[in-house]
Amino acid sequence: MREIVVISGKGGTGKTSLTAAFAHLAKNKILCDLDVDAPDLHILLAPRHLRSEAFVSGHEARIDPARCTRCGICASVCRFGAITSRGGVFTVDPVRCEGCKVCVAWCPEKAVAFPAKTCGEWHVSATRFGTLIHARLSPGEENSGRLVALLRREARSQATSQNKEMILCDGSPGIGCPVISSLTGASLAVAVTEPTPSGVHDFVRVAELCAHFRLPMAVIVNKHDLNPDQTKSIEDYCRDKGHTLAGHIPFHPDVTTAMLDRKAVTETPSPLGRTIRAIWKNVERAAGLAAAPSPNELQGA
Numbered sequence: 001m002r003e004i005v006v007i008s009g010k011g012g013t014g015k016t017s018l019t020a021a022f023a024h025l026a027k028n029k030i031l032c033d034l035d036v037d038a039p040d041l042h043i044l045l046a047p048r049h050l051r052s053e054a055f056v057s058g059h060e061a062r063i064d065p066a067r068c069t070r071c072g073i074c075a076s077v078c079r080f081g082a083i084t085s086r087g088g089v090f091t092v093d094p095v096r097c098e099g100c101k102v103c104v105a106w107c108p109e110k111a112v113a114f115p116a117k118t119c120g121e122w123h124v125s126a127t128r129f130g131t132l133i134h135a136r137l138s139p140g141e142e143n144s145g146r147l148v149a150l151l152r153r154e155a156r157s158q159a160t161s162q163n164k165e166m167i168l169c170d171g172s173p174g175i176g177c178p179v180i181s182s183l184t185g186a187s188l189a190v191a192v193t194e195p196t197p198s199g200v201h202d203f204v205r206v207a208e209l210c211a212h213f214r215l216p217m218a219v220i221v222n223k224h225d226l227n228p229d230q231t232k233s234i235e236d237y238c239r240d241k242g243h244t245l246a247g248h249i250p251f252h253p254d255v256t257t258a259m260l261d262r263k264a265v266t267e268t269p270s271p272l273g274r275t276i277r278a279i280w281k282n283v284e285r286a287a288g289l290a291a292a293p294s295p296n297e298l299q300g301a
């Protein structure tokens with residue numbers, strides 16, 4: 001089973017639009033949205049939830065007013081300012097509580113409970129392109145890396161039970177915890193970048209991350225025609241570091257039009273469809289899912 005993760009150094013490079021197009025083109029796969037902080041693949045795929053479960057991670061303090069004698073010790077020991085008193089009633093602000101358990105240990109009345117915390121929800125859903133595993137963290141919640149690991153486990157389990165040969169993931173932008181959790185043990189990273197100074201800067205950071213994990217990387221330069229010099233610097237970098245250049249996509253308003261229609265651009269009559277199909281073929285090859293191009297294909301390229 002091959003696991004392909006589409007990533008980008010920063011947001012707004014067209015990563016999710018491309019993932020949706022790949023989801024349309026890929027055969028025999030499970031889809032997985034690992035961008036748990038700001039998931040948006042579901043907007044294009046219109047999933048129907050088949051199974052939903054709470055994501056429980058860590059603990060939070062809760063004061064039992066019936067046992068509390070209002071001594072104020074808990075508020076004085078909380079380093080995060082999460083416990084306040086209003087009219088002499090002590091309560092915990094769940095957004096500020098870091099779950100350190102200090103107040104639980106110090107409360108002389110054993111009035112602070114410490115239940116497990118529900119930090120979000122995850123789903124197994126049906127879409128027109130196949131099964132999608134996805135989630136959403138509750139606002140302000142952390143532990144996105146653990147949620148990503150949970151989604152990947154579920155995606156593997158679904159791929160095994162449905163006899164699928166590939167998991168196609170929409171990763172998070174950047175190089176933070178959820179991205180690291182997405183890439184560990186994957187088969188191929190597909191980095192989507194754009195030829196702007198910030199795009200190149202963030203692309204290099206994500207490329208270094210993949211190199212650190214010794215993960216093969218295929219690169220797509222989106223809107224390549226907007227800045228040929230920056231595009232060349234990305235190409236030179238890929239050549240120098242041995243990354244596969246999977247292809248270029250020109251700037252085209254059809255991408256936005258497809259998005260507004262909640263479609264993958266390859267589902268529309270856009271001329272970009274042909275370009276993206278060729279790029280997907282290169283991605284499949286880089287992932288070991290398709291044979292090398294025949295001499296005829298090379299001649300036609």
Ligand code: SF4
Nearest residue numbers: 068069071072074107
């Ligand atoms: S330490 Fe315990 S008893 Fe004292 S105010 Fe806090 S919860 Fe109430």
Ligand code: SF4
Nearest residue numbers: 078097098100101103
């Ligand atoms: S668990 Fe820690 S952070 Fe949360 S209220 Fe208690 S002392 Fe403060």
